[in-house]
Amino acid sequence: MTAEQPQARADRSAVLDGEPVLVATGLEKSFFGVTVLRGVGLTLHPGEVHGLVGENGAGKSTFMKILAGVYERDAGSITLGGSEVAFTHPVQAAHAGLATVFQEFNLLPERTVAQNVFLGREPKRHGLVDRKAMLAETRALLADLGIDTIEADAPVRTLTVAEQQIVEIVKALSVDARVIQMDEPTAALADHEVELLYTIVRRLSERGVAIVYVSHRLKEIFDLCDTITVLKDGALVSSGPAAELDTDELVRRMVGRPISAYFPAAEADTVVGEPRLELRGVGNAYVDGVDLDLRAGEIVGIAGLQGSGRTELVEALFGIAPFTRGELRLDGRPVHMTSARQAVKAGIALITEDRKAQGLALNQSIGDNALLVIRSVFARRTGQARRELPGVLSSLEVSSRGIDQEVQYLSGGNQQKVVLAKWLATKPKVVLLDEPTRGIDVGAKVAVYTLMRRLAKEGVAILMISSELPEVIGMSDRIVVMHDGRASAELPARSDEATILSAATGTLRVGGAKVVGTADAPGPDPVSDASNEEAGR
Amino acid sequence: MSAATATSVRRGRRRRLDSSLIVGIALVGVIIIGAILVASVGRNFFSAGNIRDILTGMSVLGFVAIGQTLVILCASLDLSVPYVISLSSLIAADLMAGNPANIPIAVLAVLVVSALIGLANGLIVTKLKVNGFIATLGTGLIIKGYLDTNYKGTSGEVPWEFQLIGATGIGPVPVSTLIMLVVALAGAFFLARTRTGNHMFAVGGDEQVARLSGIRTARPVIIAHVLCSITAALAGLLLASRLGVGSPTVGVQGGYDLLSIAAVVLGGTLLMGGRGSIWGTIGGVAIFAVVDNVMSVMQVNPFLKDVVRGVVIVAAVAVYTSRSLDRRRPRFGTGAAEPDRPDDRSAPPPAAAREKEASA
Numbered sequence: 001m002t003a004e005q006p007q008a009r010a011d012r013s014a015v016l017d018g019e020p021v022l023v024a025t026g027l028e029k030s031f032f033g034v035t036v037l038r039g040v041g042l043t044l045h046p047g048e049v050h051g052l053v054g055e056n057g058a059g060k061s062t063f064m065k066i067l068a069g070v071y072e073r074d075a076g077s078i079t080l081g082g083s084e085v086a087f088t089h090p091v092q093a094a095h096a097g098l099a100t101v102f103q104e105f106n107l108l109p110e111r112t113v114a115q116n117v118f119l120g121r122e123p124k125r126h127g128l129v130d131r132k133a134m135l136a137e138t139r140a141l142l143a144d145l146g147i148d149t150i151e152a153d154a155p156v157r158t159l160t161v162a163e164q165q166i167v168e169i170v171k172a173l174s175v176d177a178r179v180i181q182m183d184e185p186t187a188a189l190a191d192h193e194v195e196l197l198y199t200i201v202r203r204l205s206e207r208g209v210a211i212v213y214v215s216h217r218l219k220e221i222f223d224l225c226d227t228i229t230v231l232k233d234g235a236l237v238s239s240g241p242a243a244e245l246d247t248d249e250l251v252r253r254m255v256g257r258p259i260s261a262y263f264p265a266a267e268a269d270t271v272v273g274e275p276r277l278e279l280r281g282v283g284n285a286y287v288d289g290v291d292l293d294l295r296a297g298e299i300v301g302i303a304g305l306q307g308s309g310r311t312e313l314v315e316a317l318f319g320i321a322p323f324t325r326g327e328l329r330l331d332g333r334p335v336h337m338t339s340a341r342q343a344v345k346a347g348i349a350l351i352t353e354d355r356k357a358q359g360l361a362l363n364q365s366i367g368d369n370a371l372l373v374i375r376s377v378f379a380r381r382t383g384q385a386r387r388e389l390p391g392v393l394s395s396l397e398v399s400s401r402g403i404d405q406e407v408q409y410l411s412g413g414n415q416q417k418v419v420l421a422k423w424l425a426t427k428p429k430v431v432l433l434d435e436p437t438r439g440i441d442v443g444a445k446v447a448v449y450t451l452m453r454r455l456a457k458e459g460v461a462i463l464m465i466s467s468e469l470p471e472v473i474g475m476s477d478r479i480v481v482m483h484d485g486r487a488s489a490e491l492p493a494r495s496d497e498a499t500i501l502s503a504a505t506g507t508l509r510v511g512g513a514k515v516v517g518t519a520d521a522p523g524p525d526p527v528s529d530a531s532n533e534e535a536g537r
Numbered sequence: 538m539s540a541a542t543a544t545s546v547r548r549g550r551r552r553r554l555d556s557s558l559i560v561g562i563a564l565v566g567v568i569i570i571g572a573i574l575v576a577s578v579g580r581n582f583f584s585a586g587n588i589r590d591i592l593t594g595m596s597v598l599g600f601v602a603i604g605q606t607l608v609i610l611c612a613s614l615d616l617s618v619p620y621v622i623s624l625s626s627l628i629a630a631d632l633m634a635g636n637p638a639n640i641p642i643a644v645l646a647v648l649v650v651s652a653l654i655g656l657a658n659g660l661i662v663t664k665l666k667v668n669g670f671i672a673t674l675g676t677g678l679i680i681k682g683y684l685d686t687n688y689k690g691t692s693g694e695v696p697w698e699f700q701l702i703g704a705t706g707i708g709p710v711p712v713s714t715l716i717m718l719v720v721a722l723a724g725a726f727f728l729a730r731t732r733t734g735n736h737m738f739a740v741g742g743d744e745q746v747a748r749l750s751g752i753r754t755a756r757p758v759i760i761a762h763v764l765c766s767i768t769a770a771l772a773g774l775l776l777a778s779r780l781g782v783g784s785p786t787v788g789v790q791g792g793y794d795l796l797s798i799a800a801v802v803l804g805g806t807l808l809m810g811g812r813g814s815i816w817g818t819i820g821g822v823a824i825f826a827v828v829d830n831v832m833s834v835m836q837v838n839p840f841l842k843d844v845v846r847g848v849v850i851v852a853a854v855a856v857y858t859s860r861s862l863d864r865r866r867p868r869f870g871t872g873a874a875e876p877d878r879p880d881d882r883s884a885p886p887p888a889a890a891r892e893k894e895a896s897a
Binding site: 119485 | 751
């Protein structure tokens with residue numbers, strides 16, 4: 001891919017010479033007196049893939065939502081196909097040829113693919129819904145994209161996340177969109193599913209559909225986009241051909257500092273001590289034969305594809321789906337974790353992957369959330385925890401209107417900090433973090449990293465699952481890679497992404513940091529594996 | 538966590554059995570058990586008379602449950618149905634006043650009044666944003682107050698011609714049950730083939746998604762409430778036909794509010810809305826009718842009847858819930874020893890099938 005990319009881009013520069021399909025200039029928006037967008041615009045040509053990047057809070061979503069008709073602009077102009085437009089509803093925009101695939105899926109799981117694609121615009125014949133036409137058109141749209149794995153009459157709940165994403169795109173296409181906006185289309189996709197989306201984006205581009213592509217994964221931006229617009233703090237930083245940028249420069253424009261500055265170094269006099277957790281051949285229905293030591297003061301990263309058993313491993317450690325075989329020792333004593341309550345009492349904390357569904361009671365206050373575990377498991381320590389809470393929250397730099405504010409109104413980063421505060425209150429000895437920085441902005445990420453280092457210094461043992469390889473590499477003292485429910489490799493700190501990926505895809509088998517037997521495993525195809533790698537932040 | 542139940546897998550994916558099919562299987566099971574129990578006391582479950590009893594028992598609840606299905610699909614509820622039933626029986630009997638010539642006008646009046654009540658329910662739920670449970674509890678109490686104030690007992694007179702509807706049958710099939718099944722057919726067709734019907738699933742499944750797809754989200758909910766009140770009114774007309782008079786308590790005595798909701802849920806419709814079917818509901822109604830029939834034939838203590846009904850409802854919903862939980866497919870056995878665990882870690886990873894599984 002690397003070889004043909006500059007060529008492809010050179011060919012594609014012609015795309016940018018034609019008549020633009022969409023021109024947005026000087027868009028402004030403020031909410032309750034807070035300006036979130038000032039003078040932002042972009043120009044979009046037919047067939048152009050236009051990357052829109054910026055940190056969380058930079059204004060990307062607001063910009064997209066103004067184009068889509070979700071918000072009304074305060075100032076500025078949008079012309080679509082040469083005429084000025086002002087949409088007041090996403091459906092109106094879609095009918096005018098500007099469709100948006102929002103980050104949250106807008107699909108009904110119980111309805112079929114065809115019913116979802118034509119939701120709200122079901123074709124009629126003799127006054128009745130024409131189901132045959134609906135199915136036929138959906139099949140045609142899927143075939144157009146070269147998708148033959150999705151059945152038009154299958155309920156959406158039976159599809160994988162990647163397939164659901166495709167249904168969203170088909171929905172956008174079914175209105176004959178000339179412009180499609182995609183908000184983080186790969187956010188919920190596993191690495192190997194991303195390739196399918198690439199194919200679709202390229203196919204759409206060939207057909208002259210212009211695409212606004214929002215993603216946090218910079219590798220995708222460089223792989224796909226002809227032009228890149230960078231936003232920061234609601235203002236336009238730059239907008240120009242992707243070929244003129246590289247990752248470092250792009251990150252610098254987005255945040256004003258290089259990538260390496262994200263990951264704080266281990267704090268001075270952090271001591272790696274005795275093993276806190278020892279796993280010996282543990283397994284249950286989802287994981288098997290895992291050997292792992294987690295020592296006090298140590299941060300161990302767990303890498304692996306989605307579905308490789310990473311989450312299941314920490315859930316088993318936390319007693320949610322207990323191990324049924326093997327031996328687990330905590331501080332040298334054999335334990336059998338059979339409930340979360342037992343795990344909490346034993347000094348284990350689990351920061352779950354899905355913050356909103358599993359980490360927080362969204363319509364309760366910061367205070368109630370932060371004291372939840374203490375109240376239910378260590379009721380006698382509630383008073384003390386309550387007194388310490390303001391200090392904990394301010395040390396985490398939670399920005400809020402006070403501890404009585406409902407957590408649903410906090411940003412993702414602040415919500416995550418509340419989750420962390422909840423577990424810090426239990427004074428854990430072992431902290432399990434499952435995708436601790438998913439969907440939070442850079443500032444909050446750094447706060448999470450700093451906290452991890454601080455806990456390590458205090459002798460807490462930390463196990464961190466992450467899909468972002470730079471994060472795994474930047475933070476881990478050791479890296480355990482999971483594949484197919486087993487720990488396929490244990491790698492030293494600062495291992496490179498290619499090694500981690502080949503272990504994650506099952507093409508490298510390593511034990512105790514040394515390769516013990518790749519003979520039986522057929523040789524990997526490093527090129528295709530590397531294409532899945534994520535050079536995000 | 539126990540191992541997931543055996544399921545048919547298509548391209549590495551789990552597929553749930555269609556819920557109407559499960560209701561059908563449950564119904565067959567209940568009929569078989571019922572037939573055996575009835576036979577054990579020396580009676581024939583499948584006699585024409587007994588079949589007629591069961592089908593008759595289905596018709597009133599069937600009407601109510603059809604409308605309730607639509608409302609529940611929209612993620613609302615209708616608790617006002619028993620009062621609409623009583624009111625309808627009274628309006629019908631009063632207006633007919635024993636004169637067959639008044640039948641059309643009486644039926645029309647009943648339908649109009651019930652439609653207006655449904656409209657009020659729908660508007661309160663969608664425009665005032667009052668939860669359906671509370672909204673219809675309120676309108677139900679209002680109607681109850683009106684009934685209690687104005688009626689001390691039965692009232693009006695239903696002419697013989699109208700009483701025939703509740704009394705005649707074709708073979709073992711009562712006319713009332715046939716009408717109910719025609720209404721069910723119409724309801725199923727409405728859900729499958731009209732936009733409004735389709736949009737009921739959408740609004741009940743996820744109102745936000747429906748709105749972002751350009752659906753006017755109030756409309757399906759209002760229509761569902763109107764139709765629900767109308768089917769309750771049909772039930773009221775049928776009861777008037779059977780009793781020969783209107784009664785202010787007939788709806789409440791039948792417990793049609795909770796029983797209809799139970800039948801809908803028993804039929805596999807999600808109480809949160811968005812998934813379900815009319816035929817599932819009819820299956821649920823049939824299960825209740827068979828269970829009731831068997832208990833009557835066996836002369837079971839009436840209090841025990843309610844216990845059995847309660848057990849059936851709870852058990853059915855527990856079964857659905859356990860099935861609809863999205864369990865991850867186990868990758869390894871749960872036993873203490875894992876036979877295929879390689880001691881030699883250099884063994885090749887177990888086949889591509891597992892990788893597919895992992896990505897599903």
